Amino acid sequence: MKTIFSSLAHRVWVLLLLATMAGALTTSCSKDDTTVDYSATDDALIQKYLTTNNITTAVKQPSGLYYVPVVTNASAKLVTTGQVVSMLYTGQLLNGTVFDATSLRNNNPYNFIFGVNRLVTGIEQGIALMHKGDKATLLIPSGLAYGPSGAGNTVPANAVLRFDVEITDINPDFKVPDDNIIKKYLTDNSITTAQKQASGLYYVPGTVVPAGTPAAANKTVSVLYTGRFMDGTIFDASSRNGNQPISFVLGKGQVIPGWDEGIALMRKGETGQLLIPSALAYGPSGAGTTIAPNTVLRFEVEVTDVK
Numbered sequence: 599m600k601t602i603f604s605s606l607a608h609r610v611w612v613l614l615l616l617a618t619m620a621g622a623l624t625t626s627c628s629k630d631d632t633t634v635d636y637s638a639t640d641d642a643l644i645q646k647y648l649t650t651n652n653i654t655t656a657v658k659q660p661s662g663l664y665y666v667p668v669v670t671n672a673s674a675k676l677v678t679t680g681q682v683v684s685m686l687y688t689g690q691l692l693n694g695t696v697f698d699a700t701s702l703r704n705n706n707p708y709n710f711i712f713g714v715n716r717l718v719t720g721i722e723q724g725i726a727l728m729h730k731g732d733k734a735t736l737l738i739p740s741g742l743a744y745g746p747s748g749a750g751n752t753v754p755a756n757a758v759l760r761f762d763v764e765i766t767d768i769n770p771d772f773k774v775p776d777d778n779i780i781k782k783y784l785t786d787n788s789i790t791t792a793q794k795q796a797s798g799l800y801y802v803p804g805t806v807v808p809a810g811t812p813a814a815a816n817k818t819v820s821v822l823y824t825g826r827f828m829d830g831t832i833f834d835a836s837s838r839n840g841n842q843p844i845s846f847v848l849g850k851g852q853v854i855p856g857w858d859e860g861i862a863l864m865r866k867g868e869t870g871q872l873l874i875p876s877a878l879a880y881g882p883s884g885a886g887t888t889i890a891p892n893t894v895l896r897f898e899v900e901v902t903d904v905k
Contacts, residue, residue, distance in 0.1 A: 634746070634756075635741075636739070636740050636741060636756050637662055637739060637741055640662065640739035640740050640741065640756075640758050641662060641739065643692060643758050644664050644737045644739065644758060647692050647737065647758075647760075648664070648737075653666055653735075655667060656737065659723060661719075661720075661723055661742060662739045662741065662742065663720050663723050663724060663736065663737070663738055663739070663742055664736070664737035665724055665727055665734060665735075665736060666734060666735035666736070666737065667732070667733075667734050668732075668733035668734055668735060668762075669731065669732055669733040669734075669764075670729070670732055671729045671730065671731040671732055672729065673729075674729040674730040674731050674732070675729060675730045675768050676728075676729050677712055677725050677726060677728050677729070677730075677765060677768060678712065678713075679712055679713030680711065680712065680713060681711070681712050681768050681769055682709060682710070682711055682712075682768070682769050682770065682882045682891055682892065683709070683710055683711075683712045683725065683765060683767075683768055684707035684708070684709050684765070684766045684767040684768070684770055684892075685700075685707055685708050685709075685710070685725070685763055685764065685765055685766065686700045686701075686705065686707050686708075686763070686764040686766055687699065687700055687708065687761055687762065687763045687764070688700075688701065688761070688762045689759060689760070689761050690759070690760050690761075690762075691753070691754075691757055691758075691759065691760070692757075692758050692759075692760060697749075697752045697753055698752075703829055704829070706779070707766050707767070708890060709770075709772075709882075709884075709890055709891045709892040709893070710884070710890060710891055711882060711883070711884070711891055712725065712726075718738070718742070718743050718744070718759075719742040719743075720736060720738030720739070720742030720743055720759070720761075721736060721738070721761060721763075723742065724736035724738075724761070724763065725763065725765070728763070728765050729765065730765055730766075730767060730768045731765065731766075732764070732765050733762075733763070733764045733765075734762075734763055735760060735761070735762050735763075736759075736760070736761040736762075736763060737758065737759075737760055738758065738759045738760070738761065739758055740755075740756040740757055740758055740759075743757065743758070743759045744757065744759075770892075772875070772876050772877065772892045773798065773875065773877065776798065776875035776876050776877070776892075776894050777798060777875065779828055779894045780800050780828075780873045780875065780894060783828055783873065783896070784800070784873075789802055791803060792873070793863075795859060795863075797855075797859060797875075797878060798875040798877070798878065799856050799859050799860055799872065799873070799874060799875065799878055800871075800872075800873035801860055801863050801870060801871070801872060801873075802870055802871035802872075802873065803868070803870045804868070804869035804870045804871065805867070805868055805869040805870075805900075806868060807865050807866065807867035807868050808865075809865075810865030810866040810867040810868060810901075810904075811865060811866040811904040812864075812865050812904070813848055813861050813862055813863075813864050813865060813866070813901055813904050814848065814862065814904075815848055815849030815862065816847060816848065816849060816850070817847070817848050817904050817905060818845055818846070818847050818848075818904075818905045819845065819846065819847075819848050819861055819901055819903065819904050819905075820843040820844065820845045820901070820902045820903040820904075821843055821844050821845075821846075821861060821899050821900065821901055821902065822836045822841070822843045822844075822899070822900040822902055823835065823836055823844065823897050823898065823899045823900070824836070824837070824897065824898045825895060825896075825897050826895070826896045826897070826898070827893065827894075827895065827896070828894050828895075828896060833888050833889060834888075843902045843903070845903075848861055848862055849862065854874070854878065854879050854880065855877075855878040855879075856872055856874030856875075856878035856879055856895070856897075857872065857874075857897070859878065860872035860874070860897075860899070861899065861901065864899070864901045865901065865904070866901055866902070866903060866904040867901065867902075868900070868901055869898070869899065869900045869901075870898075870899060871896060871897065871898055871899070872895075872896070872897040872899060873894070873895075873896050874894065874895045874896070874897065875894055876891075876892040876893055876894055876895075879893065879894070879895045880893065
């Protein structure tokens, strides 16, 4: 799997914090304190929580995870390793404090490859019990969550977690949802000049330079850029790398497909936005812990040179 620019494989991608799902669910904390076993304490907390909330359907797993079915579609497709899974979720502490949720990000499902994009152990174990359309509550002991390290200022050390999850799809076709996400962005930002390409890419022209040299195939182009998620969060930018433009040969597959196609619509000196559906970006593989599978991306670009 290549980065946006194959010549930038050495770059360190900006790791997202807990405010994004990659940070909230991805195992990023090592357990540096193995001297205390909290399993009995955690189990007592979970049992008290179940009693207090009159939950009688919880099923305890051998690991200590408690699985509470809410909606079960036993005849539907079961989640298995290697599948692209779409999930809605709310993560909270046992006191009800919500520390992360898809509802905080326009309720767009979180997409990941099960068994490949590493999640918190308790979440992986819980999802492995679910089918497409299932809803469940996962009560996760600290040893299957963030343990003694916690997670930033959001999840305390040795915290028992509750996740309410819904598996909305397995191996979905993202073409229509991606287009709807882009259209919503255009509407919300009153952008009327977007040019949709046959591939599903949208190009929004900025500064137009009719006399500029076209960025044609086999030309070496230099580009300044800012890469964002559709909520505006920046995941990479030239400004974070000395504000030096990136150079590559256009049309040779040295960049993601959305870049090869989008930059080819521009001339030297022009600026614009590329709104890239996931199939033209990183698709179901995503990019490390930074870009989740099947993520629509937005790039602000400037072609500084064409040779």
